[in-house]
Amino acid sequence: MKIAVIGANGKAGRLIVKEALSRNLDVTAITRSENKSDAAKSLQKDLFSLKYEDLKDFDVIINAFGTSPANAPQHITSLMHLCDILSGKNNRLLIIGGAGSLYTNPEHTKKVIDAPDFPDAFKPTAGNMSKSLDELRKRDDVKWTYISPAAAFKADGARTGKYVLAGEEFTVNAKGESIISYADYAIAMIDEAVKGNHIQQRISVHGE
Template identity: 40%
Template structure:
């Protein structure tokens, strides 16, 4: 497949990039600072731009099969760019041939009990709340959209970290997935596997899913 990837210089985005190339996909990475992506590969093209600069990435979209967005606002300090980017992608892709959109979501809006979300836990780190809230607003944008876009919002486990590439994971819906010890975790490598496995999965179109061990 030919993929457009936003956020390839980020932690999770780089994991997705590595997995996509390993699978034989062609990737156009749209980055704001090309110096932060030093990887060279014959199936990787790097273009300088952002979600908001639609003319730049639409030039590549005409040949693409899917868009993947792994975005963070930590560098800018303005979390509103997250739901705004979701809206821009939906609005821009609507009416084009390119219908498939995979979004790296957050875990904070997952439920741990009926009506109780991960972010509601009093022990949820305060430093993480702005980004978790922004990702929750992005999910609201997706759910409210009438755009003709086959999006999937993919929440990781509560803890996503470096580690082995096992190829093992479970897929859930709105509830936080935990293992037998009550821990919710997944490695970046296995999250990337899970995300790319959903490219052709029509069962997850226009849905939020979560992946964890």
């Protein structure tokens, strides 16, 4: 299996690359600047400049794109650019999502981001990531999977080797916590890359 990781220089991207390499997968890092991940293969190119010719040989493309709150609308435009160039193709697109778009009621009318105590500082990023999922749901021409992490997404958290797979609704572990490390999230991401069980679905993961 050939996997490309867009944004491989980021904290999540590097751990996803590392996890994929640990399973002897063929990994290429796609980065805007010099490759700093463990991948031996790399393509230095801005996401918005990517064309299908750049991605055609990969079975799975993992979008680990990240940006500052000031540029938060790029979560939408970057994802739609990838969808446009992968439209009608067999390549799968996996996306690091956000927890703000998870539903908090069975009717799926309220999201985490809608809570009155949701921090204002996180709203630009969470709001635009939620909108990007709304746009993604309209795309039946792309083999996408959107994976939301837990509310507490810990960059320096330990790799326990375990995670809980959930769906569209906000869930917690036995301790009442919604938390997962980047390293454990990377395991879930590569599991989905290998298995492909949730095409055109949003799933979520949290730690035990």
